[in-house]
Amino acid sequence: MISPVKWLATILVCILALTACTSGEKEATSTSSITLNAQTEPPSLDPALAIDTTSGWILDHLFEGLYKKDARGRVVKGVAEKVKVAKDGKTYIFSLKKNARWSDGSPLKAKDFEYAWKRVLSPKTASQFAIYLYYLKGGEAYNKGKGTAEDVGVKATGAHTLKVTLENPVAYFPELLTFWVTYPVKEKVVNQHPKNWFASAQTLVSNGAYQLKEWKHNERVIATKNPYYEAKKGIAMERIRWEMVDDSKTAYQMFKTKKLDVVTDLPADLLVKEKRSEEYKSTPYFGTYMYMLNVKKKPFTNVKIRKAFNLAIDRESLVKHVTRGGQKPAMAFVPYGFKTPTKGDFRQEERSYLQEDVKKARQLLKEGMKEEGWSKLPPIEITYNTDENHKAIAEAVQGMVKKNLGVDVKLTNQEWKVYLNTLSQKDYQMARMGWTGVIVDPVVFLDYYLGDSPNNQTGWVNKKYDHLMMQAKQEQNEENRLKLLHQAEGILMKDLPFIPIYYYSQNGLVQSDWENIVFRTNRNPDVRWATQKK
Incomplete structure (x- = not known):
């Protein structure tokens, strides 16, 4: 750059x-x-x-x-x-x-x-x-x-x-x-x-x-x-x-020297510093910050190990002490922001699939390693695109995995265009990604993990999930459509080819x-x- x-x-x-x-x-x-x-x-x-x-x-x-x-x-x-x-x-x-x-x-x-x-x-x-x-x-x-x-x-x-x-x-x-x-x-x-x-x-x-x-x-x-x-x-x-x-x-x-009129990416320490200034802007954002897990590369070929990593992360602590920008911990994939006709927000209907549980995470890791015949895990690397905030989150996740699972994780960052190519080649184990709905509707969010979606770079394919998504798109009754989407998300959250971290808010200065x-x-x-x- x-x-x-x-x-x-x-x-x-x-x-x-x-x-x-x-x-x-x-x-x-x-x-x-x-x-x-x-x-x-x-x-x-x-x-x-x-x-x-x-x-x-x-x-x-x-x-x-x-x-x-x-x-x-x-x-x-x-x-x-x-x-x-x-x-x-x-x-x-x-x-x-x-x-x-x-x-x-x-x-x-x-x-x-x-x-x-x-x-x-x-x-x-x-x-x-x-x-x-x-x-x-x-x-x-x-x-x-x-x-x-x-x-x-x-x-x-x-x-x-x-x-x-x-x-x-x-x-x-x-x-x-x-x-x-x-x-x-x-x-x-x-x-x-x-x-x-x-x-x-x-x-x-x-x-x-x-x-x-x-x-x-x-x-x-x-x-x-x-x-x-x-x-x-x-x-x-x-x-x-x-x-x-x-x-x-x-x-x-x-920005402070007026060479920029708007900035939308602030380090957490500066975000806290500027929260009370008249220049600070914060708005909801229909998106989820996550880590994709490559289910074709060890150790994330094992679903129990994927779940262990999910349960070892304290999302509340991340948004409170690391990001500090009004984000909400993500315990599922679809974020808050889609209002259903009768029951309020889609996310509130099925608010949480995940909670930090270190004891269970350790047990799942142990069981997963036993199933694979491993006495120790293969080396693990988190890849993220160059950015101070992404670095801070990766370091926090690295520390939580070490503390809660006793697993060492290496961090690697890449310039954005190079990073996108790395993902498209599926040349990673655990990689940062953010996703926002092109429109505010759960179906276009859940499309991300369809088996034939080019955006789904995890290698995860689930035919039942794909079938439910197809049914949801054909369903004309809105209540039934949303039920199908909840069922599909339930399958995704059971197999966990990813780690949801938080639901976005858009913070910046004008x-x-x-x-x-x-x-x-x-x-x-x-x-x-x-x-x-x-």
Whole structure:
């Protein structure tokens, strides 16, 4: 990661000259430019290939789907102007806005959505998020090489008309269409630069509120308002700058010297220090922090050993003394935040599957080792991506495992992009991961551990779990659907191919002169409507 110090001199020159460091472009005034911290290089700005919240944060500002979320968090029409839904809930007819444009000024057409969605599902694309388009008729079959693109239920029937056919009705389908994997992409641009069309401002063409102005890899991303965006009058922010500062203490100092306007990752000690300041922001977040366990690598091939590690961790102590940011201990997978029609929160219905129990953990470890014929455990390593908070949590877990099980654990950290590759290769034993629902619903959360989900990098497959999830997606009675989801989660919590640690809260700092920054429950801050106080 290139340090901001290496280009400090250039910044100083630019400040003195009152110009920006971007191809001679004039710096926007303080009222129309905001600086954020992406922390790391976004692995991909291709909507089909992005699988992380860093990439998604930028994509959500560059692109727009058929639906979008407004400043109040409501799902509203995006590129779609009119929508007709068949009585059976399986067919949608979208009429697109005729003045919708790409950032190069060319018209956006219905075929751009058809192309983009089929590209996500194409086996050649190898999109890890293709699973979210399995709701389309023929989508799963095509993705698995058992069907054709022509069989997929998305078809441009006119220049501005898109017909979408689902396998089964999906109540939350409009919200799903706010997710970046459903964004349109321009076929001509992809074909001209198939391997890197999304990697530079010169080739990336988008359709949202912003266009990519600069991407200096490993240093910064700059986006400016898209002059062709049909709703540009409703967008307050002219320019967004994402720095890439992976050291949270450095980012904090940059915030204090007003080089960053928003920081969303603070070390626990600074979090406590800032809790009473007017700049401190804390909001609920529909996500779970966890450690994945590779069930194909010893010792986590044994379910009793997996459970022993789960029971040896004091989650209450972790959130109270280590993270200290208002997180809740995770005793299951699905976090708090989904309100059921009749019984309150989904999580409250089945609040806890796990409690720290050192005595039982030691007994399970002993039994597991006996089953495997081991006199001692194989060497164990926790892998995590470089970050002060991840390091602190890993060290705390390392200490608890040593104290409660007498097991030594090695810690290894990797830069984010390298880390993602390590996970995809399943080259780990125990690895940190965080997961947020792309929409606030348990089903898209539990999809993570489906046997054929590319996101499930643990090697764990349970046919009963997969069957229950399939039933839940087809069930139209909401009470019965939630029962099926609870049953599926129960199987997951019995086999434990992971260790849930805590349910997220989103904590950070915002300069006191900013307002109208939107903090969502499952996304990074949206700054489209951000303004500075007069």
